[in-house]
Amino acid sequence: MSPSALASRLKDAFLSADDGLLMRGAFYGLLAAAGAFLFVDLRELSLASEDLPGHDPMTTDAPVLPPALTDGVPNAPPVEPESTPEVLRQPMHFELLPGGVLKAEGSIDLGAADRFAKEIEARGEYVKAVSLNSPGGSVTDALAMSTLIREKGLNTEVATKALCASSCPLVMAGGVARAAEKDAIVGVHQVFNAGEERPSPERAMSNAQSTTARIARHLDTMGIANGLWIHALETPPDRLYYLTPQEMAEFKLVTEAVPMAKQTN
Template sequence: MSDQTEAPAKPRSSVGRVLMGILIFQLGLGGLLVVGDMQGLRLPSFGPNVPRLTEPVRPGDQRRTFRPDRDRPTVQPARDPGELPDRLVLSRDSDAVYRLEGGIRAGDAERLIDLIEAADPTPETLIVQSQGGSVSDALALGRHIRAEGIKTQMLSGEYCYSACPYLLAAGISRDIHDDASVGVHQHYFGENTFLPAGFAVEDIQRGQAEVMTYLNDMGIDPLVMQHALSTPPNEIYVLLPEELEAYNFSPSDQ
């Protein structure tokens, strides 16, 4: 009985630690941005000799280099999509099941919302696969997917990286095959900025707050962001099936 009464306090403590970690990270990043503005420095990658996605992922060894035009997961897909398009494409798979594939670009949310609303029959399930892209478009499209009561799914050997997990999270239920690959990393804001560093840090803070609010609204544990924040944009942290369950991407009771 004592275990049951103490359990609710743990998530709040964990979230508090994550928020503190985010604050420390952003303060450090702000300092680096200021130095970079003054001296033209580029932020370094973290961790030496990070293997490519062609290397198997094991517990505790989950960070891989990631270039969308080059890197693919090691598992063999059930359906080889070839090169994914640069922008999201909606195509009918069967009945009310559709595929949503490709890079997420600025303006894709509005465009895909129109396509989903015009689709006949109305989509009930979206099979998602994407190398990622625009975070703001992924969040906007994800909120529409949730509002429409659409399920999301990932098939064996297919992947969902960077901003794509926000689309995956939007499903009213999420069916993720154990051999699917879901990965997160820091959001990429570009190597150069024409804004003062203080404005850049403010944008980062606002963006992280929006992402964490979105994840919470979708029923995903925001603690997943600890992996994203510690993984630079040119790498990807691949979530294991047990992590996807722990963070509620694939809850065992759905």
């Protein structure tokens, strides 16, 4: 069975299942298995061909905004981001905006979480919300940023024509309240080992299972519906599944229609 078929079957089973502890345990087990097959399949594809590169936003030969995956056919993103590719490819940096909003812009490079933690520590209680504009990057750093956001009781938001893709929605999920403006660009896809040496098949499967479980558990802890991660598992790493406003609400990725900072103005 192909990875996409396996992910599709998992989604159908999940949508038709009764909610309960037993079904949740089975769901996480199946997610881990699906992640392993997806990771190994991607590794085999990358060894055989260079036509399916992983989406690394910090490399100059990869598009900052990959095509959408719609019924297996790449389509253009819903709107173009306001920021230039050069801005989005740079390592994540932070800017304090009026109203206690900390703008986090650029790729989530290794070490971004440490810089974010130092920024939050330096700003004290003044920061109330984090505004995201990022094509993604390091999953480990994204999870750490998300966890800190929730611990500090901060909100998250994505502005009009701002981008939050790949691992960035993991950061967004950490907000106590979460919002996306009209034409905010939010997308997900499979995780991959960009910039790393290809591991052995055994290690690849172990890494995939561990990463899949970590992400699924984190999203569940943050109150995000499982359907969001199912769409990520279905989408190759050189494509994005762009979420509609209705899907963001359905998956509880957003809790507010308008960013909190705009509501107080």
